[in-house]
Amino acid sequence: MSERPLICITGPDRGGFFPWIMTKIAIFRAGGKSIRITPSKNSNIDINKIEGVIIGGGTDIDPANYGEEFNKINKEIEGHTVKNRIIAILMLLLRMIFSIKTSKAGSDTKRDELEKRICQHAVRQKIPVLGICRGAQMLNICLGGTLHQETRQFYSETPQIKTILPRKLVSLTAGSKLNNILGTSTCYVNSLHDQAINSLGQDLKVSATDQNGIIQGVESTCNSFLIGVQWHPEYLPQSVQQQKIFAALVKNAIIQKSWH
Numbered sequence: 001m002s003e004r005p006l007i008c009i010t011g012p013d014r015g016g017f018f019p020w021i022m023t024k025i026a027i028f029r030a031g032g033k034s035i036r037i038t039p040s041k042n043s044n045i046d047i048n049k050i051e052g053v054i055i056g057g058g059t060d061i062d063p064a065n066y067g068e069e070f071n072k073i074n075k076e077i078e079g080h081t082v083k084n085r086i087i088a089i090l091m092l093l094l095r096m097i098f099s100i101k102t103s104k105a106g107s108d109t110k111r112d113e114l115e116k117r118i119c120q121h122a123v124r125q126k127i128p129v130l131g132i133c134r135g136a137q138m139l140n141i142c143l144g145g146t147l148h149q150e151t152r153q154f155y156s157e158t159p160q161i162k163t164i165l166p167r168k169l170v171s172l173t174a175g176s177k178l179n180n181i182l183g184t185s186t187c188y189v190n191s192l193h194d195q196a197i198n199s200l201g202q203d204l205k206v207s208a209t210d211q212n213g214i215i216q217g218v219e220s221t222c223n224s225f226l227i228g229v230q231w232h233p234e235y236l237p238q239s240v241q242q243q244k245i246f247a248a249l250v251k252n253a254i255i256q257k258s259w260h
Contacts, residue, residue: 005253039110052253055135136228143201176207189231
């Protein structure tokens, strides 16, 4: 068997252990190996050795990165067929146990700078990239886009779902990479975000939206694999469909590896 491609997974210095472990497991199941990179851990790694990138989820991105001021947002998490409920409860408990919040949301400027550097390198070198939640937003910002700091105003007719369970219905753009990977036109995903993509970055197109028109997925029109999803597929290990996202990343990383 050929050597597994190396995927770097970004995260914060404080907290983020649980999503790192869940993402690491997903990458291993997909045939890759991973390394965690935070502002103080492995940040000086030779990024030329990296064959794939995951920009992970976490606290809000400092809006100064897209020319706005910070607006404080209150965050909540809700919970919801027996197997899914048990898994969701376990995921939520572990997430709470291993989660350590910084005192001010959107203030992790060192992480912002690290992820912008890695993302920009990956875009230039055509390295496969997957952005998860905050990571999708970071991809968009790095390419010149902006964010909605608050999304409540979009949920006047339907409730804003906040859950680790796959309860939010999203529609996938026909013919998009995400549509082809998941093999469906609609799917249910989890939802833990308050912010979302506003104006699109350069060479990005929308690949998924929810019932209120909020962007839930984006992808590059230039890079062979640069995808951002607003949900957390790493928290859905029981979903064969959602794990295909990680498999697609690893597959493209193997292709990238064969070119060098």
